[in-house]
Amino acid sequence: MLFPAPATAHDSIVSSYPAAASSVDSPPDEISITFSAELLGEGGTGLIEITGPDGVVYSEGEPEIAEATITQHLSANAPSGRYTVLWRVVSSDGHPTSGEYGFEVLTSAPLSPSPTPSTTAAPTATPTPSSTESAGTDGVRTEGHGEATGGGAALPVFLITGVTVVLIGLLIVVLLLRNARRRRDAEQP
Template identity: 45%
Template sequence: MTDQERATRPRPRLPAALALLLPALTSALLLVLIPALPAQAHDRLESSAPADGAVLDIAPTSVVLTFSAPPIGLGAKVVVTGPDGAVVSSGDPRVVDRTVTEDLAGDLPAGQYRVEWRVTSSDGHPVSGELTYTASAPAPSTSPPSSSSTNAAPATASPASPSSSPAVDDDVPAGAASSSGPQGWVLAGVAVLALALAAGVGTALRRRR
């Protein structure tokens, strides 16, 4: 076949149906690929402590989220709700490198907790999500001691019970100390009788003279 014959030979054409479908297939492919490309650039949550769906022995006092890249600290928010519906998260979370830490406060009872988080991805897009965990027992109480125990008066030593026998002062004469008991009255009576007898004898002697 000569070159002139090749040039004049008609070229094969696409079927008419395929030619009509090709623009539509191209548009559909672009619609699928274009939204997926930015989503791959967003930071994603790699792990959490507690993990999603975990069952713990004791309620933790903080929640730590670890992302695939360091998120932007501005706009980070972590809300932790307890079993009774009360919010137990305390203040703004701490963003350090790839971790976001939220401290928990108040009563932390046993039951299921819900964690809702939102951070700003390193590419500037907000990302969010949620997880749950369950505590089998409440967190240890950190409340200060009650006022009744704090203000209680210190225990004082009870006064010594008096001795059954009164102590004798060394400065008091023995006679004075003994006269206070029944024995002292007896001695006093004997002394009075002796004085009366002596007086009677003296009177009798004077009369004889």
């Protein structure tokens, strides 16, 4: 009763390319996000949707999941500007987790010399934000259970939880000792 059950936390982002709130000189070939533990599932269980400054989705093909990393290819004709990356994966604890972050491309991809138009992937369903969404300090948003996606933010949560548990335990011990002292004093004539 004095010791709470351990809290389970979803996997958090350890790194991403491009990084949240960063700028890159040219459009990357792919977006990759690495989590703190191996992701569950293959094909269809992960999603990365990359939306450009013009509102067009530049994700190309299906995302690839390899251990703790999910990778999504980016269309070759991506323009310069601000991009939004929406992601959804299944954490190692079996629960889905999702979020979004942004980055900026400073220059457009060079146009190909061939006159054939390039195709972009059809827009996919956009995850809808819920009321449990929170904003991180580096522009990263997460949805669900308050897990941080900036990498290292899980430590303060565990630290705060641990300190809180210790303080509650000390308070209980002090109250029990005070109660025992009062009983002892009341029994003495």
